[in-house]
Amino acid sequence: MKENDIDAVIAGHLCLDIFPEFINGKETYLDDLFVPGKLVNIGGMRICTGGAVSNTGIAMHILGARVSLMANVGDDFIGKAILNFLKSKGPAEGIKTVKGEFSSYTIVIAPKDTDRIFLHNPGTNDSFCYDDINFDLLKNAKLFHLGYPPLMKKLYENNGEELKRIYEKANELGVVTSLDFALPDPNSPSGNVDWNAVLKNVLPYVDIFFPSVEEAQFILDKKKFLKMRERAKGKELLHLFEGDELAKLSDKLLDYGSKIVGLKCGTRGLYMKTASKKKIKSIGGIDHDNWSERELWEASYRAEKFVSAAGAGDSAIAGFLAALLQGETIEKCLKYASMCGAENVQAMDTISGIKNWKETTRKIKSGWKKNYLKVLTVGWKFDRERELWYGPGDKNNNAHGLLHKHKVKK
Numbered sequence: 001m002k003e004n005d006i007d008a009v010i011a012g013h014l015c016l017d018i019f020p021e022f023i024n025g026k027e028t029y030l031d032d033l034f035v036p037g038k039l040v041n042i043g044g045m046r047i048c049t050g051g052a053v054s055n056t057g058i059a060m061h062i063l064g065a066r067v068s069l070m071a072n073v074g075d076d077f078i079g080k081a082i083l084n085f086l087k088s089k090g091p092a093e094g095i096k097t098v099k100g101e102f103s104s105y106t107i108v109i110a111p112k113d114t115d116r117i118f119l120h121n122p123g124t125n126d127s128f129c130y131d132d133i134n135f136d137l138l139k140n141a142k143l144f145h146l147g148y149p150p151l152m153k154k155l156y157e158n159n160g161e162e163l164k165r166i167y168e169k170a171n172e173l174g175v176v177t178s179l180d181f182a183l184p185d186p187n188s189p190s191g192n193v194d195w196n197a198v199l200k201n202v203l204p205y206v207d208i209f210f211p212s213v214e215e216a217q218f219i220l221d222k223k224k225f226l227k228m229r230e231r232a233k234g235k236e237l238l239h240l241f242e243g244d245e246l247a248k249l250s251d252k253l254l255d256y257g258s259k260i261v262g263l264k265c266g267t268r269g270l271y272m273k274t275a276s277k278k279k280i281k282s283i284g285g286i287d288h289d290n291w292s293e294r295e296l297w298e299a300s301y302r303a304e305k306f307v308s309a310a311g312a313g314d315s316a317i318a319g320f321l322a323a324l325l326q327g328e329t330i331e332k333c334l335k336y337a338s339m340c341g342a343e344n345v346q347a348m349d350t351i352s353g354i355k356n357w358k359e360t361t362r363k364i365k366s367g368w369k370k371n372y373l374k375v376l377t378v379g380w381k382f383d384r385e386r387e388l389w390y391g392p393g394d395k396n397n398n399a400h401g402l403l404h405k406h407k408v409k410k
Contacts, residue, residue: 006141007066007325009175010057011133012155012165013125013148013182014071014095015104016078016085017050017310017350022111025228033111048351049085051125052147052180055350056321057313058089059340063322064357068141070094070133072124078103079124096132096275098124108310126153130165135173142325144170147180147314149198150190160198167205173348176283176324179203179258180317181211183218186226195219204257207283210317212264213271215243237364238266243377243391246271247295258278259283260291262320262337264313267371269300270337272330273393290329295391297380298334299373301342303362311350316341322357331386335364342368 021043022033033040049058055072061067069091073079079097086092106227125148138144146166149155155163169211170177179202184190199219203209211219214237218225250261250273259279263271274280277292319340323333339360347353355363370387379392390397 004184005066006068006137008060008145008321009058009068009070009094009134009141010053010060010141010145010147011070012053012128012146012180013051013104013151014049014053014082015046015051015071015106015120015125016082017106017108019046019048019108019110019310032063034109040237047081049082050108050311050350051104052182052314054320056145056147056180057091058086058351059315059318059344059354060349060357061090061323062354062403063205063318063340063360065322065325068094068134068137072098072101072128072132074101074103074124075099076103078105084122094134094137099129101127105377110310115360116206120151122151122153125151128152129154129162130169133166133169137171138170138175141175143176143178143321145178145180145317145321148182149179150182150184150193150195153189156190156193156198159194160201163198164201164205164223167201171205174284176208176285176340177206178208178317178321179206180218180314181209181215183212183215186218186222191222199253201257203253206258208260208262208321208369210262210264210313210320211253211255211260212266212313213238213246213249216253216263217241220249220252236266238268240270241265243271243297243375243380243389244249246297247273247391247393262317263317265297266312267300269298269371269373270316270334271297272334273391274330286324286329287327287329288398293393293395294330295393295397296330296334297373297375297389297391298338299370299387299389301372302369303342303345306345312341314350315344315354318354319360334388336360338370339368340363 023043053069055071057067073082075097102123104125108120109117149163253261254275259275274294280288280292289354316337319336320333323336345354375389381390
């Protein structure tokens, strides 16, 4: 790939994902499955690459974007397996092999009809740093996206100074900058980092910030997050958040400097809030009138079958960024994000469910059914034609045709 052929550089976390297949079990909650002394029968095992670099990068490649990947692997069996897999999919030229270090791997525990947990070894991700970014290549790109700094030691140490250096330089080069997050173990070194301080340092150089709603809550108020998790008793926290709470979280992250905040809400879709036109104008390649002062909530598309949620958020980001590179409106970008998330969950691994741009577009235009989403917060309105919720912070909230109540196709 020539340097001037790049649409996007996808950097950061890369690992090998190992997926045991859960079979013949009636249990749906992890607490029921994993009991000391209990034997759990499993089926075959699927292996593929994982992490934001693989999940988002390869998905964008499938969608037609010209992508370069930047990440590190070790000179071991796992590193060779990662490289071989990426080469079979296309973009692998930017992956560095670090001698003497172990490659990262993750065992993905993803029983049917429930969210997943990860048993993770960070490996070479812990040593990834500013010097591993090829800025000569990046200056010829349109977009820079990095994923999972909480799982990358050098990027979260010293209040994120290394991460700040990377984004400061990318911002200086004039590319659109995007950042994905990950939920750390609260008891790990990463879980005890002052993430508020990190993001205050980094987000002024980030155009688009993509945490999940749980991650955003963890970042901004760890104590409240832990109380919510205790109240949920092993179930997902997604349904504990309403529109006003999402607005508070996103407003704080916008205050920290990001221009666009997308909160991934799993089966409840994708919430997005954007800054003023004055701030949005720094982002190239988009219609600033369309993208400024927006508050939207896109419901998730209904998957024909649910196999695993691993990588769904990364796939949603890939759909969103691929559409952004095509110059689509914010409304269209949200739909591509939602559809790619739905495609992802229909496969055991994080990649093979994603379809190309033409097929994904066809699905969107065909009127694919969505999962039911009801927003209870006062001031939210629904557009039946677009099947999209408009929040009270959206400048088009009072537009003709928006309804307080709605009925979604089931």
